[in-house]
Amino acid sequence: MAITSIGILGGGQLGSLLSLATKKLNIKSVVYSDDRESPAKNYSDDFIYGQFDDRNKLNFFLDQVDIITFEFENIPFEVLDYINKKKNVKPKPEVNKIVQNRYNEKKFLNKYKIKTTEYCEVKDLSDITNNENLIPGILKTCTMGYDGKGQIKLDDINSVKSLEIEFNQKYILEKIVDLKKEISIIITRFGKDNFEIYEPIENFHENQILRHSIIPAEINNEIKSQAKDWAFLIAEKLDHIGTLCVEFFIDKKNNLYVNEIAPRVHNSGHLTLNSYNVSQFENHIRAVCGLEKVKLEKIYDAEMTNIIGKDILKYRGKTFKENEFFFDYLKKEIKENRKMGHFTKLKK
Ligand code: ADP
Ligand code: MG
Numbered sequence: 001m002a003i004t005s006i007g008i009l010g011g012g013q014l015g016s017l018l019s020l021a022t023k024k025l026n027i028k029s030v031v032y033s034d035d036r037e038s039p040a041k042n043y044s045d046d047f048i049y050g051q052f053d054d055r056n057k058l059n060f061f062l063d064q065v066d067i068i069t070f071e072f073e074n075i076p077f078e079v080l081d082y083i084n085k086k087k088n089v090k091p092k093p094e095v096n097k098i099v100q101n102r103y104n105e106k107k108f109l110n111k112y113k114i115k116t117t118e119y120c121e122v123k124d125l126s127d128i129t130n131n132e133n134l135i136p137g138i139l140k141t142c143t144m145g146y147d148g149k150g151q152i153k154l155d156d157i158n159s160v161k162s163l164e165i166e167f168n169q170k171y172i173l174e175k176i177v178d179l180k181k182e183i184s185i186i187i188t189r190f191g192k193d194n195f196e197i198y199e200p201i202e203n204f205h206e207n208q209i210l211r212h213s214i215i216p217a218e219i220n221n222e223i224k225s226q227a228k229d230w231a232f233l234i235a236e237k238l239d240h241i242g243t244l245c246v247e248f249f250i251d252k253k254n255n256l257y258v259n260e261i262a263p264r265v266h267n268s269g270h271l272t273l274n275s276y277n278v279s280q281f282e283n284h285i286r287a288v289c290g291l292e293k294v295k296l297e298k299i300y301d302a303e304m305t306n307i308i309g310k311d312i313l314k315y316r317g318k319t320f321k322e323n324e325f326f327f328d329y330l331k332k333e334i335k336e337n338r339k340m341g342h343f344t345k346l347k348k
Contacts, residue, residue, distance in 0.1 A: 003289040004028060007065035007087070009080075011038025011047070013329040013339065014071035014265050017273070019044035021281035027289060032061045039329045040071075052079045062087050069242060069288050073100045073263050074144050090241045090288040095263045098238065102142045102172050105261060112237055114230050115257050117249070122171040128160050134175040135160070142170040147337070148208025177257060181250040183217045184268040185231035188243045188283035195235060196283060196296045198276065200227055201268045203247075209337060213268040213304045215275060223256050234261060243284035245269060267306065267339070274325050274344045275302035300346040312340035323348045 006022055008015050011033030019029040020043050031044040034051050041047035046064065050057030052075055062068070068089045070080070073096050080093035098108050106116045120131045122139065135157055141150035154160055154173070165171075182203045189195040202217035203210055217224075231246045238244070238261075245266030247259040269280035277297045278286070286293065300323075307315055312334060315326050323346040331340055 003066045005065045007032060007061055007068040008071060009075055010071035011035060011040035012071060013039060015040035016043040017281045018071060021285045025285055030064050037332045039331050042330045071264060091263055095238045095240055099261050099263045100143055102140055109258050112233055117177055117257055118175040119172045122173050124167045128173055131173060132157055134173050136176045138174050139171050142172060177249045178252045179249055180252045183248045185227050185246050186266060186269040186280050187231045187235050188287050189235040189240050190287045190293050197228060198272055200224055203268050210267050210306055213271055215301055226256050242287045243280045270342050271302040271304040271344050274346055275300045300348055302344055302346050304342055304344045306339050307341040307343060308339055309336045310334050
């Protein structure tokens with residue numbers, strides 16, 4: 001039976017842009033979020049506020065939609081699993097189980113001989129002092145990190161001694177890579193060996209927050225094809241359905257590493273809204289709802305800038321050229337380091 005409505009878990013900017021994509025495909029969107037002021041309520045057809053463990057609210061939500069997807073990977077596995085027993089969740093919850101924990105994610109990647117940064121699991125301080133070879137490094141919480149949150153840089157072994165951490169959750173220690181570049185690959189998988197892949201995107205971070213994304217990425221053909229091969233292998237081995245993003249590091253010696261996997265649409269792919277015939281959001285909805293796959297074509301090269309904090313005020317009310325696109329997330333409150341909107345410029 002054709003899908004006519006989709007439920008989206010999470011109401012941030014990714015949920016907003018997924019909701020907008022459903023309109024083009026004549027599918028109704030219902031966003032479920034634990035934030036009453038979710039920006040996505042400005043863009044979705046319906047909005048339901050509720051906690052993720054509120055079974056009554058969830059059931060009410062599930063009654064309104066044919067299928068479920070999500071905009072962020074940190075929804076507890078038990079919640080997704082509960083939902084999946086009533087209505088199909090795509091991508092399937094098992095994908096999150098692997099990807100929402102940095103340690104499991106790295107083990108999964110290494111199993112398929114995909115290179116990651118060197119790392120170890122950290123349960124207490126001795127795990128750090130016994131792995132001095134990983135310093136300078138970054139201590140990262142295994143779960144719930146984003147935009148550099150939950151990360152502590154360890155410059156030398158002395159800085160470990162002054163660490164004030166209660167090890168009440170798991171961490172990993174990751175060796176710092178001498179970065180030359182960061183790139184990402186966005187792929188939408190429709191089924192076995194059936195996918196569309198966007199060209200590599202080059203990413204520039206400031207304070208561990210994505211600031212600019214550009215296509216084409218300035219990388220050699222060897223790295224380009226290795227990155228694409230790994231993105232395909234990851235999507236295939238996860239048996240992922242929908243859009244997925246792989247973040248990569250390239251070091252000064254041109255070694256390629258997978259940094260992390262986002263089993264969802266991704267900030268670096270916002271430029272696909274204007275530079276490709278089909279955006280990462282539309283492709284996600286197409287794959288999840290079993291719609292036709294359209295061959296991807298790039299129309300223009302592009303640069304996307306994240307608008308962070310009160311910079312948004314400069315964009316609101318501004319007039320733009322025909323190759324410039326401003327998208328306001330309509331967040332109620334402006335906060336420092338908060339992504340408030342984005343701006344894409346096409347290189348026509
Ligand atoms: P998040 O989940 O917050 O995106 P990431 O692990 O992707 O976490 O880290 C955010 C950014 O911090 C990366 O894009 C990169 O710029 C920097 N970073 C993280 N880990 C390393 C590392 N091991 N070596 C060098 N830079 C790193
Ligand atoms: Mg990241």
